[in-house]
Amino acid sequence: MDEARIGIYGLGTMGSALALNLAEKGIATAVANREVEWIAPFLDRAGALAGNLRPADDPRAFVARLTRPRVVLLMIPAGPPVEDTIAQFRPLLERGDLVVDAGNSDHMDTTRRTEAMAAVGLHHMGLGVSGGEEGARHGPSMMLGGDEAGWTTLRPLLEPIAARFQGDPCVAHLGPGGAGHFVKTVHNGIEYADMQMIAEIYGLLRDGEGWDAPEIGALFARWNDGPLASFLVETTARVLSVSDPASGRPLVDMIRDQAGQKGTGRWTLIEALKLGQSAPAIEAAVGARSWSALKPLRLAAEAQLPAQTTATELPDPATLARALYAGRLLAHLQGFEILRAASTEHGWSLDLSRVAAIWRAGCIIRSDLMNDLVGLFAETPARPGWLAPSAAGLIGPALPSLRRTVASAAMTGLPVPALSGALSWYDSIRRGQGTANLIQAQRDAFGRHGFERTDRAGTSHGDWG
Numbered sequence: 494m495d496e497a498r499i500g501i502y503g504l505g506t507m508g509s510a511l512a513l514n515l516a517e518k519g520i521a522t523a524v525a526n527r528e529v530e531w532i533a534p535f536l537d538r539a540g541a542l543a544g545n546l547r548p549a550d551d552p553r554a555f556v557a558r559l560t561r562p563r564v565v566l567l568m569i570p571a572g573p574p575v576e577d578t579i580a581q582f583r584p585l586l587e588r589g590d591l592v593v594d595a596g597n598s599d600h601m602d603t604t605r606r607t608e609a610m611a612a613v614g615l616h617h618m619g620l621g622v623s624g625g626e627e628g629a630r631h632g633p634s635m636m637l638g639g640d641e642a643g644w645t646t647l648r649p650l651l652e653p654i655a656a657r658f659q660g661d662p663c664v665a666h667l668g669p670g671g672a673g674h675f676v677k678t679v680h681n682g683i684e685y686a687d688m689q690m691i692a693e694i695y696g697l698l699r700d701g702e703g704w705d706a707p708e709i710g711a712l713f714a715r716w717n718d719g720p721l722a723s724f725l726v727e728t729t730a731r732v733l734s735v736s737d738p739a740s741g742r743p744l745v746d747m748i749r750d751q752a753g754q755k756g757t758g759r760w761t762l763i764e765a766l767k768l769g770q771s772a773p774a775i776e777a778a779v780g781a782r783s784w785s786a787l788k789p790l791r792l793a794a795e796a797q798l799p800a801q802t803t804a805t806e807l808p809d810p811a812t813l814a815r816a817l818y819a820g821r822l823l824a825h826l827q828g829f830e831i832l833r834a835a836s837t838e839h840g841w842s843l844d845l846s847r848v849a850a851i852w853r854a855g856c857i858i859r860s861d862l863m864n865d866l867v868g869l870f871a872e873t874p875a876r877p878g879w880l881a882p883s884a885a886g887l888i889g890p891a892l893p894s895l896r897r898t899v900a901s902a903a904m905t906g907l908p909v910p911a912l913s914g915a916l917s918w919y920d921s922i923r924r925g926q927g928t929a930n931l932i933q934a935q936r937d938a939f940g941r942h943g944f945e946r947t948d949r950a951g952t953s954h955g956d957w958g
């Protein structure tokens with residue numbers, strides 16, 4: 494009677510929300526936490542749902558509560574905590590049992606662990622979960638990597654708790670090993686870029702036009718009724734409207750401009766570079782968070798360095814909205830191209846249309862745009878998204894607004910690194926004749942590296958004098 498079909502280990506923000514979600518769907522769930530004193534208050538908060546929760550004070554008792562094959566889902570920080578916890582559980586598990594790492598782990602760690610666990614007959618599954626606390630509680634988007642047998646076991650547990658888009662559960666088995674965690678990492682890279690571009694538009698309105706936070710929030714709220722409709726625009730509108738009870742000022746004005754980051758944005762970039770890809774909108778977003786942390790240096794530079802700006806009228810809100818749409822679209826195309834490159838490199842056969850489909854609800858980057866991307870990536874799965882027949886029609890109408898916004902921000906001295914990175918990337922990928930001929934000439938001139946001529950095959954060298 495007291496058995497559980499799944500066990501959640503780690504009752505922090507995400508783990509406790511996932512456990513309540515499972516319990517609410519009638520799935521008996523074992524729960525445990527490293528520091529056991531958190532378990533009783535969690536059960537109190539669970540109220541009637543506690544009837545479907547099976548607490549355990551230590552890993553052995555926790556495992557003993559699970560039906561076979563046992564499913565141990567870890568919702569704890571990536572890195573050493575996951576490593577150490579798996580080592581703790583491994584001797585308690587038997588052939589066929591599963592460990593599901595549902596935190597934001599590095600895909601290479603997940604692949605390594607999958608292989609090590611498979612060698613002793615255990616299934617290690619990497620599960621990317623997105624949606625924050627609210628998503629985990631009422632329906633996250635979930636990206637699973639691992640073997641087919643593990644998916645067969647997990648599917649009846651994950652589909653009932655997933656977010657749904659028009660009835661379709663936002664969970665998919667995306668590939669073997671670290672495929673799920675890789676997709677989650679890139680999800681977060683896109684999340685960083687989207688947040689940064691929103692912040693850049695906020696900066697133009699605040700510093701260029703002198704709008705206050707509630708005014709900007711009201712504009713974002715209106716935008717959320719149009720093509721920019723998304724969780725992040727909606728959230729932005731909400732946070733900009735909140736005032737600080739202590740000062741009476743908008744709460745956002747009382748927050749230090751130094752952003753945190755746990756690593757997934759940076760990992761996206763590192764992976765992109767390793768795959769020979771570039772993702773300047775995501776790079777700009779990671780860089781902007783890093784620079785934000787160096788507040789004393791920025792203050793010193795502001796006092797010392799000239800701005801040399803030219804007074805220029807900033808675009809009207811409708812132009813800014815289209816610029817944000819274009820930037821967002823290009824950042825998504827960058828992220829999805831990283832996924833496509835990784836899929837080829839690792840042999841994952843990722844279905845990019847399905848990835849977009851499970852990002853339509855539950856996750857942080859859910860948006861109306863994602864629905865268009867489902868169709869776009871179905872059109873030409875073997876080629877970059879921007880070569881899909883529908884891409885030009887999505888990008889074209891918004892592009893002049895992106896150009897106008899980036900140009901006037903540059904003249905005014907207001908930083909828009911992600912928007913301008915997206916635009917430069919676009920202008921680079923659509924240019925048939927680039928400037929790398931000069932790079933090749935330079936390389937050959939100083940290092941005899943050789944180049945290919947346009948009129949004959951093979952390696953040539955120049956007589957550079």
Ligand SMILES: NC(=O)C1=CN([C@@H]2O[C@H](COP(=O)(O)OP(=O)(O)OC[C@H]3O[C@@H](n4cnc5c(N)ncnc54)[C@H](OP(=O)(O)O)[C@@H]3O)[C@@H](O)[C@H]2O)C=CC1
Nearest residue numbers: 503504505506507508527528568569570571574596597625
């Ligand atoms: N918060 C979010 O919006 C999202 C978070 N994630 C990921 O989910 C995972 C959990 O995040 P979140 O719930 O926010 O984190 P919290 O900080 O709220 O909770 C962390 C949990 O991990 C446990 N823990 C910490 N260190 C160890 C350790 N060394 N060994 C065993 N258990 C440990 C904690 O136990 P104890 O109480 O004993 O300290 C606690 O249960 C992370 O990988 C995070 O990146 C994914 C999507 C969204």
Ligand SMILES: O=C(CO)[C@H](O)[C@H](O)COP(=O)(O)O
Nearest residue numbers: 623624753754755756757857
């Ligand atoms: O995974 C997430 C959402 O999908 C988390 O919100 C993510 O951990 C946030 O990352 P960071 O702290 O680096 O901003």
